[in-house]
Amino acid sequence: MTAAIWWIRRDLRLADNPVLAAALARADQILPLFVLDPFFETSTYVGVARRAFLWGGLNELARELRQMGGRLMVRRGQPLEQLRKLMQETGANAIFAAADYTAYARRRDAAVAAFLPLRLIESHTVHPPGAVLKPTGEPYTVFTPFSRAWKNLPRPTPLPAPERLLTPKDIASEDIPLPVASSLPAGFPSGEKEAARRLRAFTEGSGTSDGAPVFSYGATRDRVDVDGTSQLSPYLRFGMLSARQAAAAAFDAIDRAATAIEHKGAETWLNELIWREFYYSILHYYPHVLGQPFRPSFAGIRWSGDLDAYGAWCAGATGYPLVDAAMRQLVQTGWMPNRARMVTASFLVKDLLVDWRWGERFFMQHLLDGDPASNNGGWQWTAGTGTDAAPYFRVFNPVVQSAKFDPDGAYIRRWLPELAAVPDQHIHAPWQMPPSTQQAVNCIIGRHYPPPIVDHAWARERALAAYQSDSGRP
DNA sequence: TGAAATGTTGGGGCG
DNA sequence: ACGCCCCAACATTTC
Secondary structure, three states: OOEEEEEEOOOOOOOOOHHHHHHHHHOOEEEEEEEEOHHHHHOOOOOHHHHHHHHHHHHHHHHHHHHOOOOOEEEEOOHHHHHHHHHHHHOOOOEEEEOOOOHHHHHHHHHHHOOOOEEEEOOOOOOOOOOOEOOOOOEOOOHHHHHHHHHOOOOOOOOOOOOOOOOOOOOOOOOOOOOOHHHOOOOOOOOHHHHHHHHHHHHHOOOOOOOOHHHHHHHHOOOOOOOOOOOOHHHHHOOOOOHHHHHHHHHHHHHHOOOHHHHHHHHHHHHHHHHHHHHHHHHHHOHHHOOOOOOHHHOOOOOOOOHHHHHHHHHOOOOOHHHHHHHHHHHHHOOOOHHHHHHHHHHHHHHOOOOHHHHHHHHHHHOOOOOHHHHHHHHHHHHOOOOOOOOOOOOOOHHHHHHHHOOOOHHHHHHOHHHOOOOHHHOOOHHHOOHHHHHHOOOOEOOOEOOOOOOHHHHHHHHHHHHHHHOOOO
8 A cells, every 4th residue: 555645735625636636646545634834823924814714625625535535634833844754654655735836835845855755746827837938938027928828828627526535544633723713704615615616606607597707707897896706716725726627617618608798708707817827927937026026126116104004004994985995895804806906005005105015915914815926916016016017107096996896886885884875976085075964974074984094186196206216217 | 907187179159 | 151269078198
């Protein structure tokens, strides 16, 4: 009998799992192992919600493994030490894990590989960093040519889940951490089954006469008052859904599209998946983006360092309803639609002139899908410091964005109940309500809801001036 | 995957 | 009838 360790980090699924498949091809028995790494228990970049989501996923995975005859092991401590011990206890002679790209992950895996037979398998992307390169062998730094090259590669075909998986008996394991009920994200039940159900509902429809949401994605994805996005990112983050499964479903939807609009919707969603792969590639080839601007010319911007402004942004108390609604949604649910991320990020960086890295960290703490590559890519895009980023002079107007993407204010009223009775005409800029109206709807600006923390027109000019003078621009 | 400022055009009111 | 102005609507440029 041979045994191999399946070292699980963020690949919490049985279907389409090339790491597990590689381990099964090599060994008769599999030791699925999760190591409670003290690094993550103390990291300021991991908040309680994402940790609870992970614990929930581990419990789900353990349940599924039991049904197949297997068992999830949990050990606490340094990965190298715990892996070495488990190999000694069990006679396992190989370790399989998914390749990962953050600085910490690479350091950790290199340290293990130096002493133990660790095999890293590509699993987090459809086409791993290095598979999509310019003809010269250089990485792409612009999205559109990257996506063109990506689409020229073979279409993915996900693997089925294995039918049986045997784990050696009588191996000690710690208890799987139970998520604290109060920190469990209510809108996002954890686990592979839930992920598959949501993917099906999004790309194939929920069985009603309505078309699949992916077909209207082009029109609705930016509407914050409508659930127009897939909301699959938390599942992709922990591999409860694989990028290949998602991309395969996107290609299927493109094939099934009956109209130009449907085709465009599915194609746009596929592009979002490719953005994710683009940023994985960027992080792999340009690891300095974690901490430094991709473009060094932006390293000299003098940020305001305004802790009060940052605190108001975090608390959803800037006085701009769309920004505040989105920040409250983030803190309460661990998730925000992409449009809201762009608006809140632009507001922090451009209107408040707060260092984008502060926002990046806050998002990492609160987002269930907090992924270093995508999150960093998004923030650098907004700050104008990244690859293929928004030009520095593009400044979102939080009132205009609100009117466009939450036209009736339904999203605002949902997350800011204090504004529930504000008339439509003032919902995007409530400080313009006449005092009599404020009285009438019981929303006094300055008492029930704050006045705007900055004047947007003024803030825009300040941002343009700061970017211009500090980034060596003419 | 902006917004604001500036420029152009053309219809209509009016002397 | 004609020129002038106003200004919406749209286009282009600039940040």
